[in-house]
Each structure stands twice: as structure tokens, then as C-alpha cells.
Amino acid sequence: MxxxxxxxxxxxxxxxxxxxxxxxxxxxxxxxxxxxxGEVFGLLGPNGAGKSTTVGMLLGLIAPTTGDxxxxxxxxxxxxxxxxxxxxxxxxxxxxxxxxxxxxxxxALARAIGGISRSKIADVxxxxxxxxxAHDRYATYSMGMKQRLGVAFTLLRDPELILLDEPTSGLDxxxxxxxxxxxPQLANERCTVLLxxxxxxxxxxxxxxxxxxxQGTMIASAPVRELVARGQMLQIKVAxxxxxxxxxxxxxxxxxxxxxxxxxxxxxxxxxxSRVNQALAEQGMFASELVNRGTSLENVxxxxxxxxxxx
Amino acid sequence: xIRLISAELFKLRRRRMTRILLYVLLGVLLLMxxxxxxxxxxxxxxxxxxxxxxxxxxxxSSLGTVxxxxxxxxxxxxxxxxxTIRTMLTxxxxxxxxxxxxxxxxxxxxxxxxxxxxxxxxxxxLITTAIGGQALDFDFATASYARDQFLxxxxxxxxxxxxxxxxxxxxxxxxxxxxxxxxxxGLLFVEPIVSGFMRLAGGWIxxxxxxxxxxxxxxxxxxxxxxxxxxxxxxxxxxSVAHAAIVLAVYxxxxxxxxxxxxxxxxxxx
Numbered sequence: 001m002x003x004x005x006x007x008x009x010x011x012x013x014x015x016x017x018x019x020x021x022x023x024x025x026x027x028x029x030x031x032x033x034x035x036x037x038g039e040v041f042g043l044l045g046p047n048g049a050g051k052s053t054t055v056g057m058l059l060g061l062i063a064p065t066t067g068d069x070x071x072x073x074x075x076x077x078x079x080x081x082x083x084x085x086x087x088x089x090x091x092x093x094x095x096x097x098x099x100x101x102x103x104x105x106x107x108a109l110a111r112a113i114g115g116i117s118r119s120k121i122a123d124v125x126x127x128x129x130x131x132x133x134a135h136d137r138y139a140t141y142s143m144g145m146k147q148r149l150g151v152a153f154t155l156l157r158d159p160e161l162i163l164l165d166e167p168t169s170g171l172d173x174x175x176x177x178x179x180x181x182x183x184p185q186l187a188n189e190r191c192t193v194l195l196x197x198x199x200x201x202x203x204x205x206x207x208x209x210x211x212x213x214x215q216g217t218m219i220a221s222a223p224v225r226e227l228v229a230r231g232q233m234l235q236i237k238v239a240x241x242x243x244x245x246x247x248x249x250x251x252x253x254x255x256x257x258x259x260x261x262x263x264x265x266x267x268x269x270x271x272x273x274s275r276v277n278q279a280l281a282e283q284g285m286f287a288s289e290l291v292n293r294g295t296s297l298e299n300v301x302x303x304x305x306x307x308x309x310x311x
Numbered sequence: 312x313i314r315l316i317s318a319e320l321f322k323l324r325r326r327r328m329t330r331i332l333l334y335v336l337l338g339v340l341l342l343m344x345x346x347x348x349x350x351x352x353x354x355x356x357x358x359x360x361x362x363x364x365x366x367x368x369x370x371x372s373s374l375g376t377v378x379x380x381x382x383x384x385x386x387x388x389x390x391x392x393x394x395t396i397r398t399m400l401t402x403x404x405x406x407x408x409x410x411x412x413x414x415x416x417x418x419x420x421x422x423x424x425x426x427x428x429x430x431x432x433x434x435x436x437l438i439t440t441a442i443g444g445q446a447l448d449f450d451f452a453t454a455s456y457a458r459d460q461f462l463x464x465x466x467x468x469x470x471x472x473x474x475x476x477x478x479x480x481x482x483x484x485x486x487x488x489x490x491x492x493x494x495x496x497g498l499l500f501v502e503p504i505v506s507g508f509m510r511l512a513g514g515w516i517x518x519x520x521x522x523x524x525x526x527x528x529x530x531x532x533x534x535x536x537x538x539x540x541x542x543x544x545x546x547x548x549x550x551s552v553a554h555a556a557i558v559l560a561v562y563x564x565x566x567x568x569x570x571x572x573x574x575x576x577x578x579x580x581x
Contacts, residue, residue: 022580052580053580056578056579056580059397059400059401060400061397061400061401061578061580062578062579062580063576063578080405081404081405084401087401091397091398091401093394094398095394095397096393096395096398097322097393097395098393099326099327100322104321107321108318108321108322109318109398109399111314111317111318111321112314112315112317112402112403113314113402114314153398
């Protein structure tokens with residue numbers, strides 16, 4: 001058993017060279033991921049980027065073409081059930097038996113897993129606010145209730161690792177907030193969470209680190225703050241933007257300078273505002289405005305994924 | 312495995328379709344009991360209690376097989392239609408065990424249904440015999456009668472197995488209940504017609520039905536001492552009992568083995 005954070009260097013999940021091809025289509029290419037104990041890790045990517053295929057492989061639903069998956073220090077291929085016993089998952093749209101009530105759905109799954117008491121079922125139903133509708137048939141549930149039942153199923157086995165694939169899909173704003181609030185709570189309860197989503201604002205709010213997939217390849221992986229910081233620019237207002245742009249372009253540490261709406265947008269190191277100001281002043285140009293233009297994960301994502309991310 | 316079987320039985324028990332299939336069986340058995348009562352009144356023949364169990368078993372071998380095919384195909388096929396197969400797999404020790412639990416549970420429910428069918432058939436005949444004013448004579452219920460009906464019960468079940476197995480296999484292949492139901496029921500009704508034409512064709516083609524299901528199933532169910540109206544027409548060149556038993560077993564085992572092989576290997580996407 002590997003349930004202490006210091007065991008296995010605090011790594012809960014590790015994929016090494018993970019790839020999956022469906023015929024000629026390479027859905028996931030050489031994916032190397034590492035999830036550390038207690039963190040909320042976001043897996044981002046446009047539709048078809050390979051997020052769901054990755055989750056499918058992590059759950060043993062899809063066999064990798066090559067590569068290895070290690071969870072809790074155990075290889076998934078050889079220790080599927082001891083691993084899955086400790087993993088909860090909400091895979092895309094939740095899927096339950098329409099003719100059973102919410103409670104009976106959990107009862108059937110609890111019987112399959114084993115060792116889960118009826119009081120535990122009531123507990124998780126209460127936790128996701130479904131206790132008063134627990135005896136209604138699943139078919140009568142709204143999308144939000146279905147999604148919450150999915151979360152309840154995830155919580156049923158006190159998971160140490162939770163895989164959430166688009167958990168707020170189809171939810172109204174209140175339901176989205178409810179699930180979003182639940183994610184950091186789970187992380188505080190010794191859970192490690194892998195969140196797949198294309199709702200970047202949601203990911204930015206709850207994730208510690210993210211990886212971005214594009215056409216099956218991981219194109220970026222970093223803490224959210226670092227990734228957002230990478231996308232920050234300096235926004236400068238000067239009397240003669242063209243002349244100022246020429247000055248700034250000559251500086252070796254300035255990556256790019258663009259003119260937009262009378263402003264210069266300068267891609268330069270985050271702490272370079274004073275140096276930029278100095279360089280302009282030395283040429284007799286003075287900035288009337290100089291601000292760090294904030295960016296969001298969404299901007300970074302769109303920049304990295306290009307056209308696909310906008311689809 | 313026990314845990315998974317318990318979960319599967321829980322789901323099957325709660326499913327309305329399971330009850331509907333049982334009601335259909337009971338309805339047909341009641342109809343048969345009433346028909347027998349009518350015939351007995353018209354012909355003054357004693358078609359009462361001694362026929363109750365054999366008639367119920369005959370109904371089970373035909374209609375019962377149809378219902379068993381629907382139940383088995385739905386047990387696996389609906390999991391794909393509702394996409395619950397992925398949810399179930401994440402809660403299962405292994406794919407093979409999940410599929411095994413599904414098959415065992417479906418067979419358990421089928422056996423329970425058969426027992427209920429036989430018991431209900433007997434009770435219904437008891438009632439119709441009493442209504443018809445015939446004597447409730449239990450002299451027929453000798454040890455040899457009981458033994459033969461017991462054996463016939465298992466013969467009927469044995470004959471059902473290849474149809475159930477094929478329905479199971481085709482539901483796995485088609486990822487839906489419909490291919491399994493179509494294959495199971497289609498074989499049950501179309502094969503005798505096709506076999507008839509093959510027999511007429513002569514030559515090696517005439518031998519092919521000996522390796523299909525219907526002819527061999529008739530050999531096995533024909534071993535029971537069924538009343539004249541219910542026994543299949545004897546044919547001179549029928550395959551031997553051993554041949555029939557082996558052919559049916561091969562169909563059952565091969566279908567189940569292939570279903571397990573495919574289920575274990577396939578990716579579950581979408």
C-alpha cells in the first residue's frame with residue numbers, strides 16, 4: 001500500500017510514454033504526466049485532443065498502444081483492481097441505470113465494489129444534495145442531478161485519486177459552482193484530482209497545475225500561475241508608437257512588439273517594466289501609461305492551441 | 312465474483328423487463344391450461360394433471376427460449392445502450408469477472424423463471440382441472456414420472472443454452488441487445504425452415520442441419536416422455552443423442568468463449 005504522501009516521492013499517478021492509436025489515428029502521443037499527492041491537476045485541450053482517451057487509459061477502459069501507467073506506485077496493467085478500488089471517476093456524461101432510483105444505482109455499484117455500507121450511500125447522497133430525490137428514478141433526474149449522482153458514485157469508495165472528465169458538462173451556473181466548489185474540498189481530503197475540462201475559467205479557479213494537449217501531444221505543462229504569467233504582456237502608451245516600437249525591438253530581451261489601438265503590446269520578461277521605461281527615456285520618449293497587461297489561462301490556451309482551441 | 316453476481320442479480324430483480332417476461336410466460340401457461348381444459352371437455356380425454364408439467368416444459372422449450380434470449384441479450388446489451396458498461400467496469404474486479412457475473416446472473420434468473428413456470432403451470436392445471444369438474448387424481452405422480460420430468464427440465468435448459476450463448480455473444484459483438492435478440496430468436500424460428508430446404512436439397516447440404524441447432528435440440532427434448540400432441544415428429548435419420556449433445560455444447564462453449572475474448576480485448580470508447 002502506498003498511501004502516504006512521502007512514498008513514491010509523493011507521485012500518485014505517472015504515465016510514461018503513453019500512446020494510443022486507433023488504426024492510423026494517433027489519439028495520444030508519448031504522454032508523460034505526473035500527478036502529485038493532494039494536487040488538482042487540469043488536463044486541457046480542444047475537442048479531440050486526447051483527454052478522454054487518456055482518462056479511458058487511466059481507468060483501464062482503453063488499452064494503451066505503448067507506454068506505462070503507474071498509480072500509487074503500482075503498474076495499472078498488473079494491479080488494475082487494487083488501483084481502481086482507490087480511484088473515483090466521472091467519465092464525461094454520467095451513465096447510470098435509468099430504471100433504478102439514485103439510491104438503488106449506488107446500491108448496485110456498492111455491491112459490485114464491496115465493503116460499502118448503506119449509511120455510506122446515504123452520506124454521499126447527502127453530500128451531493130440528492131438525499132430528498134434519492135428514491136426517484138434516475139431517468140427523471142435533471143442533467144445537474146445526474147452529474148451530482150456521478151460525483152456521489154465517485155465519493156462512494158473514499159477515493160485517493162479522482163478523475164473528472166468534464167464534470168460540469170450540462171450543468172446550470174449554480175450546479176457548476178456547486179461541483180467546482182467540491183473539487184478543492186476533495187483535494188483537501190487527501191484526494192488527488194485530475195480534472196479534464198475545456199472550461200478554462202473553471203480550471204484556472206481550481207487547478208494547481210495544468211497540462212495542455214493538442215492533437216494527442218502535450219504541448220505545455222506547468223503550474224497555472226506560471227502558465228498565466230507566461231502570457232502577460234506590457235501595455236505602453238507613448239506619443240510616437242512607431243518610433244518607440246523600433247527602439248524596443250532593438251532590445252535583445254524583448255520577444256515581440258505589436259501596435260494595437262494606439263498602444264504598444266510588448267512581450268518581455270515580467271519584471272522588465274522599469275528597463276523598458278529606461279530604454280525609452282534614453283531615446284527621449286516617455287510613456288504616459290505602462291502597465292502589466294493581465295492575461296488568463298484562456299488566452300494562453302488559445303495561443304498554444306491556435307485555431308483548434310477556438311473550435 | 313460473488314459481489315458482482317449480487318450486483319447483477321439486484322439489477323435484474325429491479326428491472327421491470329424481468330417481471331414482464333415472467334408475466335408473459337405465466338400468461339401463455341394459463342392460456343395453455345385453458346386450452347387443455349377446453350379440449351378435455353370436448354374430447355372427454357383426461358388432459359389434466361399428468362400433462363401439467365410436460366406442457367409447461369414444452370412451453371418453456373419454445374417460448375421460454377425466446378424469453379431467455381431477450382433477458383440474456385438485454386442483460387449485456389442494455390449496458391452498452393445506457394453506457395453503464397463503463398461505470399460498471401470501473402466498479403468491477405476484472406472484465407472477465409463482470410461478464411461472467413452477468414452470464415451467471417442471467418442463467419440464475421432463467422432457472423428461477425423455469426421453476427416458477429413449471430410450478431405455475433401445475434397450479435394452473437390444478438385449478439382448471441377442479442373448475443372442469445375432473446377428479447384430482449395424483450396416481451400418475453410416481454418416482455419414475457418425477458425423475459423423467461426432472462431430467463426433462465434439465466434437457467430443456469440444456470437446449471436453451473446455445474441460443475442464450477449466441478444471444479450473449481451477438482450482444483457483445485453488436486454492443487446492443489438487438490443483435491443478440493435478433494440472432495437468438497431468428498435462429499429459433501428461421502433455422503427449421505432453412506433446414507427443411509437443406510434436407511430437400513439432398514447430398515452434403517442435407518447433412519448440414521445435423522450440425523445446426525434445431526435438429527439437435529429436437530433430439531435432446533425428444534428424450535422426454537411428452538404427451539402425443541407435444542412430442543416432436545420422430546425422424547429416422549436423426550443424429551444420435553451424443554452427437555446432438557456435443558453439437559449443442561460446442562455452440563454454447565464457443566459462443567461464450569468468443570464473447571469473453573472480445574469483451575476482454577475491446578477498448579471501451581465513446
